Amino acid sequence: MSKMNRIPSIIDIIRFFLLSLPSRMLFKSPSCVYSSLGNCTTNTLDYAFAEDPNQYTVRAINMAYQNSMGQREAPAFSDVRMMNWLYNCSSFCSNVPVPPCRQPGYQDPRNCYSCKCPRIFGGQYCEQLPTGSAMNCNGAVIQATSSSWRTLQGFAGDPDSYDPQSDATDCFWHITAPAGRRIQVRLSSPPDQCMEGCPWQSIEINLGQFDLYGMIMCCPSSVGQVYTSVSNLVAIRGAARYNQLTFGLDYRII
Structure with a gap:
């Protein structure tokens, strides 16, 4: 299949939507969301279009987060939360009490009695260690x-x-x-x-x-x-x- 006819993935769709939003809607805090799909850099193109091929095209202010920029593995939790907020997905749970979500979790519009959690937390209320998918995982x-x-x-x-x-x-x-x-x-x-x-x-x-x-x-x-x-x-x-x-x-x- 040619690149022009490629079916867009969910990552492509979310990234396009985020990049078309006004910055005031994307950044509701002073911290940069390095891992957002709205970030234009990619891990594989860190030096793309740079005048100096030895310098990053986009450089993280905190270099400890350089490898987080431009990830395309999955939408970041902040991306999903932003989409749910923009489309008022919480209205699907208007008749259900808000569950006691821990960490930055929020009521899951697809399962109103549970919480939508960052991937580093599991359980109904984001209160547990998630189960890893890797074999020989010694998570604890x-x-x-x-x-x-x-x-x-x-x-x-x-x-x-x-x-x-x-x-x-x-x-x-x-x-x-x-x-x-x-x-x-x-x-x-x-x-x-x-x-x-x-x-x-x-x-x-x-x-x-x-x-x-x-x-x-x-x-x-x-x-x-x-x-x-x-x-x-x-x-x-x-x-x-x-x-x-x-x-x-x-x-x-x-």
């Missing part, structure tokens, strides 16, 4: 109780598979701390597959803005950099399209 909720560094050794995927997959499989981890404390994390061992945009293996670390994507990492250049959570929860997603994802992530409470 980890209690951080020490101010000394501890290490999460995460893995997900098939170590015997060397066939690239079109869709990523994933695995999730939550690191929690006592109320009133925060968490520091640092990558100690990166995934095996390092490539710009992290298309084959990656970990995504969300420090507390759970309606947005987190920092996506896959290369040794990310090792050792310390990040501090917003509250007492850090959510992590591991994704693999090739072989088995393995990584080490240090954590402690402060």
Whole structure:
């Protein structure tokens, strides 16, 4: 099928719609939604049309989020929420009490008694660790109780598979701390597959803005950099399209 006759995907449709909106409707907060489909850059075209081929066409203000820009894996949670808001989808649930959604979840217009959650949360009310789709996933909720560094050794995927997959499989981890404390994390061992945009293996670390994507990492250049959570929860997603994802992530409470 030629490019001109290609049937648009849901990602194409949402991206076209978001790009045609006035900026005042897209950005209701001062933070840039790096992972939105409305972001014009793509992971594979970071240098496209640049006068200097060694400089990014679009550079993230916070470089920890450079790999999150231009993702085309799926609509971001903020994209879906924006579409539901624009089309007043909550009207489908006008006769149903609003469920007690946690995190940035909201009443799901397709199932009014449950919540629409970011992918890093599961359960009826976004209160649980989601079930990962990857085989050999060792996802877990980890209690951080020490101010000394501890290490999460995460893995997900098939170590015997060397066939690239079109869709990523994933695995999730939550690191929690006592109320009133925060968490520091640092990558100690990166995934095996390092490539710009992290298309084959990656970990995504969300420090507390759970309606947005987190920092996506896959290369040794990310090792050792310390990040501090917003509250007492850090959510992590591991994704693999090739072989088995393995990584080490240090954590402690402060």
